[in-house]
Amino acid sequence: MRLGDALSIKAVSTWLPAARETVAEAIAGGRLEPEHRDRVGVTELPVSHDLAGPQLAARAGRQALESASWDADRVGLLSHSWIYHQGHDFWAPAHYVAHQVGLRRALPFGLQHMSNGAALGMQLAAVRLLADPDMDSVMVTTGDRFAPPGYDRWAGDYDVVYGDGGTALVLGRRDGDGDLLHMLSFATAAAPETENFFRGRDEFSAAPLTHSTPIDVRRPKKAFLEMGGMETLKTLGLAKVRQVLQDSLRFAGVEATDPRIRCIALPRAGDSVYDLMYLPVIEDVIKAEPLFLGRRTGHLGSGDFIANLTDIVGSGILEPGEIALVIGGGAGYTWSSAVFQAPEKTHG
Structure with a gap:
């Protein structure tokens, strides 16, 4: 996708919980084999004890808007992605995120594309902005919490360990109005x-x-x-x-x-x-x-x-x-x- 001089990132944020689990704690607790210490490539993971994925995404979204002083009413579309349980079994997490961030004029949609979700969300956001001159900006969020009993963040996969967190990004038109990155x-x-x-x-x-x-x-x-x-x-x-x-x-x-x-x-x-x-x-x-x-x-x-x-x-x-x-x-x-x-x- 050729974007030329059309689009820029207006706001971007990552919201991580304060609690941490370290590699040393995981090894001591028998959740990570000692020989895998170097293979996983981390020293610690952020862990959410109470907030679900959409709640983490919403915090990142609010933080992104605040950091850029971006008006929530300028956001016309919200794409929310995840790879794991969103706190309820039968619902629309993207709408929750939009509600909690205060995106009253945005159309929310959920995008389930595994670990490529944010990237695809950004690409679809770019397509919408290029196709619709009335669209001012789009927010892309993600949020996941890899909590027991459903998932073991240290032992559930080979050589990949999972941290909890939310991310958010606002994509808009390149106009000099708070462009962080083109x-x-x-x-x-x-x-x-x-x-x-x-x-x-x-x-x-x-x-x-x-x-x-x-x-x-x-x-x-x-x-x-x-x-x-x-x-x-x-x-x-x-x-x-x-x-x-x-x-x-x-x-x-x-x-x-x-x-x-x-x-x-x-x-x-x-x-x-x-x-x-x-x-x-x-x-x-x-x-x-x-x-x-x-x-x-x-x-x-x-x-x-x-x-x-x-x-x-x-x-x-x-x-x-x-x-x-x-x-x-x-x-x-x-x-x-x-x-x-x-x-x-x-x-x-």
């Missing part, structure tokens, strides 16, 4: 033939938590490996990551060797995921600094993409005119890459 392009690619990565050999069930309580992601992944799926995922993953990375640069009109490219932020996954499908391509295509921003959060479900943008903006790592890429992926499998630029200094 969004230059977006690229997405999918490999639906890998959809059984999280399904394995499991039969379809009639209700949640039928196969196991807590959810055991390792079981279907093990079956996927036994069926020879990992070689397929690796081959396709490397090809798709290369595709979205190169496409996003091409759509932005930026050469891979452009000295303005400062960094590329990776999803908040374990080191084995980086080695499997991200770093081999990134190191071959561009020479930008890879950012591993999840050492104190772990995987934030759908929220990694926006959380990485929050950290890029908050750190001030980009000088005016410099460029950052954000790349991510989600089960299904889908990968996304986007190119952002810090606004140039204005003179006058």
Whole structure:
């Protein structure tokens, strides 16, 4: 998707609970095997003891609006994403988030796209803004809480551990009115033939938590490996990551060797995921600094993409005119890459 000089990020926020569980505590409690300490790539995880995913998203949304002094009535659309239980079994969490953030004029919709949810939400937000001149701005939120008894954040998956948190972003038109980052392009690619990565050999069930309580992601992944799926995922993953990375640069009109490219932020996954499908391509295509921003959060479900943008903006790592890429992926499998630029200094 070529965006030219049309759109910018107006506000971005990550809201994390104050409570933490450390790697040392997880090992001492028998929830993480000592030999996996380095493989998960984190020192601690944020843990919500009382707030559900939509509540975390709503806090991030309010924080985003407040940080930018952005009027909630200017938001015409809300996209809310998640990967795990939203606190109720049969309801519309996106509408809750819109209500709690005060988005009285926004159309809320839920987007269930696993860990690629925020990225796809941003892409759909861009499409709506480009297609509808009456749309002023769009908010994209995510929120997940990986709490027992349904999920074990430390032992439920291979080499990926899960933190609780909410994220929010406001995308609007580039007009100099509080532009934090200019969004230059977006690229997405999918490999639906890998959809059984999280399904394995499991039969379809009639209700949640039928196969196991807590959810055991390792079981279907093990079956996927036994069926020879990992070689397929690796081959396709490397090809798709290369595709979205190169496409996003091409759509932005930026050469891979452009000295303005400062960094590329990776999803908040374990080191084995980086080695499997991200770093081999990134190191071959561009020479930008890879950012591993999840050492104190772990995987934030759908929220990694926006959380990485929050950290890029908050750190001030980009000088005016410099460029950052954000790349991510989600089960299904889908990968996304986007190119952002810090606004140039204005003179006058």
